[in-house]
Amino acid sequence: MKKILLAIVLMLIPQLVLAADARPDRPHWSLELKGGAFFPNASDWSKFYGSSYMGEYGGALSYKFLRQFEAGISGSFASASGSGFLQSSGQTSGNVTFQRAPVDVFVLARGIFNEKQLLVPYLGGGYTRMFYRAEIQDQGTVQGSVNGFHGRSGVQILMDGLDPSASESLYRDFGVHHTYFIMEGKYTRAMADTVSAGSVNLGGISAFGGFMFEF
Amino acid sequence: MKLKNFAYLLAAALYLTTAAPSPALADTIVVQRGGTYPTIQSAIEHVKTVRQQPLNASLQFTIQVQADPAAYADAFTPVSNIDIVGTSTSGTFLTSAVTISGVQSVTIRNFTFKSGFPGMAISGSSNIEITNNVFSNLGTNATAISVDSASSSVSIINDTFASNGTAINARGSVTLDNDIFYRNSTAINSGGAVTISYSYFFGNAANGIADLGFHSFPNTTTPAADPLFVSADGGDFHLQSASPAAGAGDPQYKNSFNSTSDIGAYGGPNSDILLTPITNLTSKLLGTTPETMELDWAATSIATVTGYRVYVNSNSNVAVSPLQSFIVPIGTTTRTVDNLPPAATAPDPPVLAAPAPANQALQLSWSRSPGATSYVIYFSTTSFDANSLPTSPAPIPVDVSSLGDVLHPSYKLANLVNGQTYFVAVKAVAQTTVFAGVTAVIDTTLPANPGSNNESALSNIPPGLTIGASQESGISGPLTGVPEPVVPYPNVKGEGCFIATAAYGCYSAPQVQALRDFRDRYLLTNAPGRAFVAWYYHYGPIGAHFINLHPWLKPPVRLALLPLVAGSLFLLHAPPAAKVALLLFLIVAGLWRVKIGLEKKVQRKMMLRVGGVK
Numbered sequence: 001m002k003k004i005l006l007a008i009v010l011m012l013i014p015q016l017v018l019a020a021d022a023r024p025d026r027p028h029w030s031l032e033l034k035g036g037a038f039f040p041n042a043s044d045w046s047k048f049y050g051s052s053y054m055g056e057y058g059g060a061l062s063y064k065f066l067r068q069f070e071a072g073i074s075g076s077f078a079s080a081s082g083s084g085f086l087q088s089s090g091q092t093s094g095n096v097t098f099q100r101a102p103v104d105v106f107v108l109a110r111g112i113f114n115e116k117q118l119l120v121p122y123l124g125g126g127y128t129r130m131f132y133r134a135e136i137q138d139q140g141t142v143q144g145s146v147n148g149f150h151g152r153s154g155v156q157i158l159m160d161g162l163d164p165s166a167s168e169s170l171y172r173d174f175g176v177h178h179t180y181f182i183m184e185g186k187y188t189r190a191m192a193d194t195v196s197a198g199s200v201n202l203g204g205i206s207a208f209g210g211f212m213f214e215f
Numbered sequence: 216m217k218l219k220n221f222a223y224l225l226a227a228a229l230y231l232t233t234a235a236p237s238p239a240l241a242d243t244i245v246v247q248r249g250g251t252y253p254t255i256q257s258a259i260e261h262v263k264t265v266r267q268q269p270l271n272a273s274l275q276f277t278i279q280v281q282a283d284p285a286a287y288a289d290a291f292t293p294v295s296n297i298d299i300v301g302t303s304t305s306g307t308f309l310t311s312a313v314t315i316s317g318v319q320s321v322t323i324r325n326f327t328f329k330s331g332f333p334g335m336a337i338s339g340s341s342n343i344e345i346t347n348n349v350f351s352n353l354g355t356n357a358t359a360i361s362v363d364s365a366s367s368s369v370s371i372i373n374d375t376f377a378s379n380g381t382a383i384n385a386r387g388s389v390t391l392d393n394d395i396f397y398r399n400s401t402a403i404n405s406g407g408a409v410t411i412s413y414s415y416f417f418g419n420a421a422n423g424i425a426d427l428g429f430h431s432f433p434n435t436t437t438p439a440a441d442p443l444f445v446s447a448d449g450g451d452f453h454l455q456s457a458s459p460a461a462g463a464g465d466p467q468y469k470n471s472f473n474s475t476s477d478i479g480a481y482g483g484p485n486s487d488i489l490l491t492p493i494t495n496l497t498s499k500l501l502g503t504t505p506e507t508m509e510l511d512w513a514a515t516s517i518a519t520v521t522g523y524r525v526y527v528n529s530n531s532n533v534a535v536s537p538l539q540s541f542i543v544p545i546g547t548t549t550r551t552v553d554n555l556p557p558a559a560t561a562p563d564p565p566v567l568a569a570p571a572p573a574n575q576a577l578q579l580s581w582s583r584s585p586g587a588t589s590y591v592i593y594f595s596t597t598s599f600d601a602n603s604l605p606t607s608p609a610p611i612p613v614d615v616s617s618l619g620d621v622l623h624p625s626y627k628l629a630n631l632v633n634g635q636t637y638f639v640a641v642k643a644v645a646q647t648t649v650f651a652g653v654t655a656v657i658d659t660t661l662p663a664n665p666g667s668n669n670e671s672a673l674s675n676i677p678p679g680l681t682i683g684a685s686q687e688s689g690i691s692g693p694l695t696g697v698p699e700p701v702v703p704y705p706n707v708k709g710e711g712c713f714i715a716t717a718a719y720g721c722y723s724a725p726q727v728q729a730l731r732d733f734r735d736r737y738l739l740t741n742a743p744g745r746a747f748v749a750w751y752y753h754y755g756p757i758g759a760h761f762i763n764l765h766p767w768l769k770p771p772v773r774l775a776l777l778p779l780v781a782g783s784l785f786l787l788h789a790p791p792a793a794k795v796a797l798l799l800f801l802i803v804a805g806l807w808r809v810k811i812g813l814e815k816k817v818q819r820k821m822m823l824r825v826g827g828v829k
Contacts (some may be wrong), residue, residue, distance in 0.1 A: 047704075082704075083701075084704060085704060087573075088572070093571070139574045139701055144708065192708070194705060194707055194708065195704045202705070
């Protein structure tokens with residue numbers, strides 16, 4: 001365990017071997033494209049939709065005030081098709097498509113100390129506006145949006161060193177300073193009213209993988 | 216192996232698998248509007264590309280042009296060793312210019328070149344075959360095919376030239392066989408070595424040549440006669456059965472559908488077959504015992520048809536597992552059919568399962584009754600039995616053909632009222648019904664196959680004829696069911712129906728959120744609170760609707776809600792000590808208020824005692 005921790009710490013140290021020509025400017029923007037799985041907080045999800053998770057895809061755009069601090073907006077989308085139920089008996093019935101699309105405004109802190117740092121941990125969170133839509137076949141649609149919050153954390157893995165020449169080309173042709181592979185966990189809480197005089201958390205846990213481009 | 220060499224090998228392998236055009240080994244390219252190759256020229260360009268590979272240089276290609284009601288209008292220039300073939304003469308139209316120049320071994324087959332086609336120009340080429348094409352209505356100044364003196368071995372076989380300027384302008388070596396020249400300004404303008412045989416000339420302003428050729432028409436024994444197209448004015452150049460050009464062609468070019476040789480575009484081994492369905496089929500029962508049925512239909516005018524195939528079945532899909540199927544020879548257009556199925560007997564009653572509720576509907580399912588040809592569903596909001604079947608709402612007849620071949624047919628009883636109890640019953644009905652259809656057949660020895668090259672599509676299907684009375688089973692049921700809406704999971708509400716939402720204008724306003732959180736934390740956790748919420752959920756939307764209708768009410772309602780919102784925020788977010796302090800403050804303030812009140816009361820009483828006034 002100690003060796004693993006030591007290795008991680010070493011990876012946080014600037015990668016001198018990957019040293020390249022110093023660039024005159026620093027990136028201020030970043031674009032994330034990511035996909036993964038969303039595990040809903042609602043307890044009976046798999047009973048009605050056949051699985052305890054669903055695919056979620058999204059992206060984020062943020063501005064970096066400092067290399068260690070940024071703020072931005074992100075959005076994602078997840079959809080599941082399954083059945084609904086009958087209020088009287090509780091038995092499953094009909095065909096229902098449930099969609100959720102959280103839009104987040106976030107601040108994020110990154111543990112970056114050098115442009116060549118291989119692993120960059122980060123932690124953030126912020127406001128969430130959760131849009132939801134339940135379409136019941138041959139019956140109608142229920143839709144709305146509620147407020148909530150989210151927290152997210154993960155690690156960004158610098159990929160420039162895999163192919164320095166490609167990295168240099170990306171910078172020269174498109175202004176992309178760095179490309180990171182990201183792995184992220186996210187918790188969202190957004191309470192929506194239920195018809196039966198209660199509320200339900202439309203959030204849950206998301207696990208993402210994707211790429212981030214700094215420019 | 217060094218890493219660098221391995222990388223080169225890998226790159227080479229990748230190049231070989233991805234750089235080589237994948238269709239290189241295919242010898243047929245399909246041209247289809249909206250497809251990969253939308254024009255004939257685009258397919259030819261692909262052929263050129265493929266042949267740039269040394270191994271493919273001599274590959275023979277067929278470009279198959281899919282039939283399309285709209286004409287292909289883009290000009291094309293064939294390359295050598297290529298067949299350009301329409302999928303049917305009568306369905307593949309060209310108005311594009313065709314330039315065949317300096318090439319060898321090219322076939323143009325199965326097209327209709329129609330008005331707008333500027334002509335086909337053949338120059339400096341050899342081994343060119345133009346077969347089974349129709350060239351019609353190109354205009355009085357147009358020449359359908361021009362062959363220059365530098366071309367050789369040009370074969371024009373089984374083509375029909377109708378109502379053009381000059382059909383063929385031949386300067387090179389040209390062979391004409393089995394062609395029809397019909398009402399052209401000039402049939403053949405010959406200045407080269409033209410060989411003609413088995414061709415048919417009628418109604419041309421000038422045939423252009425003195426010798427019409429070996430076995431051509433008219434000749435010394437056969438005078439000129441109309442070739443009897445199905446509809447020359449309508450553009451259908453198939454031969455009628457009585458056409459003098461039918462079976463009069465070159466014996467070396469047998470028809471694709473029989474052993475004779477027809478002259479014109481719809482004869483010879485590559486002719487397409489378009490069999491017009493039989494029309495005017497009628498059927499009637501003759502009232503005999505056992506019952507027989509008489510069929511009558513209109514005769515076909517297609518020369519190649521040698522018989523009719525009659526289909527008899529118990530449903531309107533007469534050709535699918537028919538009860539009877541037999542051939543009637545050409546020349547006969549009426550037929551009596553016997554051995555029809557007997558009248559039906561009463562089927563067993565079906566067994567109805569408990570109706571499954573759905574939104575404004577009940578999903579019914581029952582066991583199949585052998586022999587049933589339909590079912591009748593009875594439903595009512597009041598109870599009934601076999602002796603008092605409801606007539607309103609009207610019973611619903613359901614044909615077995617609409618239910619599928621399943622052991623447990625099902626039916627969705629729709630347009631019901633949610634929450635209403637319905638009584639439902641079903642019974643089976645058996646009725647013997649016969650349907651009939653007729654097709655035109657070229658080769659009657661081949662298996663039945665309506666819509667094929669050998670057999671036309673089915674004729675019109677007359678209404679079914681019923682044999683005997685219908686027989687009904689007893690009813691199954693009635694059973695009850697209550698339609699109800701499907702609820703999604705999670706059962707979230709749509710937004711915007713409550714007073715606070717209406718007053719603040721937004722479901723997610725912080726004030727509304729505070730009240731919602733207060734509800735979840737302080738009201739839904741106890742019975743009186745839940746009762747209040749239930750009451751409010753019932754009447755809240757009424758108030759919200761009223762506020763939405765009178766927007767001027769929103770500010771005062773917001774003002775009225777302010778203490779509730781402030782109280783909710785305090786209770787939700789204040790630390791426990793603050794809540795205790797506030798509680799103590801309220802108690803003290805209340806006691807102080809009571810004390811002041813009591814003092815004032817005592818003071819007033821004392822003033823009254825000393826003779827003061829109230």
